[in-house]
Amino acid sequence: xxxxxxxxxxxxxxxxxxxxxxxxxxxxxxxxxxxxxxxxxxxxxxxxxxxxxxxxxxxxxxxxxxxxxxxxxxxxxxxxxxx
Amino acid sequence: xxxxxxxxxxxxxxxxxxxxxxxxxxxxxxxxxxxxxxxxxxxxxxxxxxxxxxxxxxxxxxxxxxxxxxxxxxxxxxxxxxxxxxxxxxxxxxxxxxxxxxxxxxxxxxxxxxxxxxxxxxxxxxxxxxxxxxxxxxxxxxxxxxxxxxxxxxxxxxxxxxxxxxxxxxxxxxxxxxxxxxxxxxxxxxxxxxxxxxxxxxxxxxxxxxxxxxxxxxxxxxxxxxxxxxxxxxxxxxxxxxxxxxxxxxxxxxxxxxxxx
Numbered sequence: 001x002x003x004x005x006x007x008x009x010x011x012x013x014x015x016x017x018x019x020x021x022x023x024x025x026x027x028x029x030x031x032x033x034x035x036x037x038x039x040x041x042x043x044x045x046x047x048x049x050x051x052x053x054x055x056x057x058x059x060x061x062x063x064x065x066x067x068x069x070x071x072x073x074x075x076x077x078x079x080x081x082x083x
Numbered sequence: 084x085x086x087x088x089x090x091x092x093x094x095x096x097x098x099x100x101x102x103x104x105x106x107x108x109x110x111x112x113x114x115x116x117x118x119x120x121x122x123x124x125x126x127x128x129x130x131x132x133x134x135x136x137x138x139x140x141x142x143x144x145x146x147x148x149x150x151x152x153x154x155x156x157x158x159x160x161x162x163x164x165x166x167x168x169x170x171x172x173x174x175x176x177x178x179x180x181x182x183x184x185x186x187x188x189x190x191x192x193x194x195x196x197x198x199x200x201x202x203x204x205x206x207x208x209x210x211x212x213x214x215x216x217x218x219x220x221x222x223x224x225x226x227x228x229x230x231x232x233x234x235x236x237x238x239x240x241x242x243x244x245x246x247x248x249x250x251x252x253x254x255x256x257x258x259x260x261x262x263x264x265x266x267x268x269x270x271x272x273x274x275x276x277x278x279x280x281x282x283x284x285x286x287x288x289x290x291x292x293x294x295x296x297x298x299x300x301x302x303x304x305x306x307x308x309x310x311x312x313x314x315x316x317x318x319x320x321x322x323x324x325x326x327x328x329x330x331x332x333x334x335x336x337x338x339x340x341x342x343x344x
Contacts, residue, residue: 008248082245
């Protein structure tokens with residue numbers, strides 16, 4: 001089981017703030033999770049396509065290759081540069 | 084009133100009165116005030132984030148403020164860029180802010196850069212500063228500040244905000260911490276310079292993030308504990324906060340093995 005959280009405008013774009021995913025053998029990294037979530041439809045694909053989207057695993061900044069195991073909490077944040 | 088010091092040190096009687104409410108804090112104290120008075124901070128961007136940051140740092144008695152911005156004040160800025168007013172319309176933002184700050188605290192020495200600092204001009208503006216406050220509005224400026232701060236060995240305190248969301252982090256690589264490029268490794272094609280124009284932003288959102296810039300700057304300068312090796316993510320629509328641990332990326336193109344000397 002993976003717990004996935006979405007923050008700020010991602011939450012509004014996706015209409016979803018959290019979901020739980022049954023662990024699947026293919027979803028073993030941040031990149032694989034993004035790919036799997038992108039399959040949920042065009043809105044998901046577009047929202048998760050941003051190159052600078054930030055991902056955290058168990059509250060630590062993660063990279064595309066960061067491995068995922070059952071029980072992990074993953075959070076996605078949109079990049080912010082305005083000011 | 085005479086300016087003769089009451090306590091051994093550099094603070095005058097008037098300064099002791101003026102800053103008494105923060106001097107009362109045990110971990111700030113007179114030493115913190117004296118340190119602030121000697122400190123030099125470069126603030127890049129005098130917009131929504133830079134407005135409260137600059138106001139609070141001048142009010143707190145930071146001795147030297149360098150203000151940099153190449154833009155002029157527009158009508159649509161006044162909803163959130165509170166250091167400026169209607170009389171500032173059409174005036175360079177750094178100059179407009181300096182006028183307000185000079186009226187607020189005549190003892191703060193102000194240096195104005197009426198340009199989007201880059202290259203050698205940016206290196207000169209950073210030289211001798213104790214801290215750089217990134218209150219800018221684009222990835223391009225943030226990456227340039229990151230590289231210049233790394234070269235100069237000056238810590239970079241950075242905030243960003245749009246819509247109802249914001250981020251804050253202190254990048255101090257001298258102690259082995261991550262840099263801004265470790266957080267955002269890829270140069271993004273989408274520049275959010277126009278983010279506020281396109282996506283909108285509520286004034287208090289930049290107000291909160293700009294105030295946090297001032298808070299962390301004062302804490303850093305006074306030697307108090309600051310946000311460290313973490314990014315604070317604020318979702319101000321729900322008031323949720325999330326703190327994300329940050330680690331230096333060994334292969335970072337700015338501070339790591341991927342860096343081009």
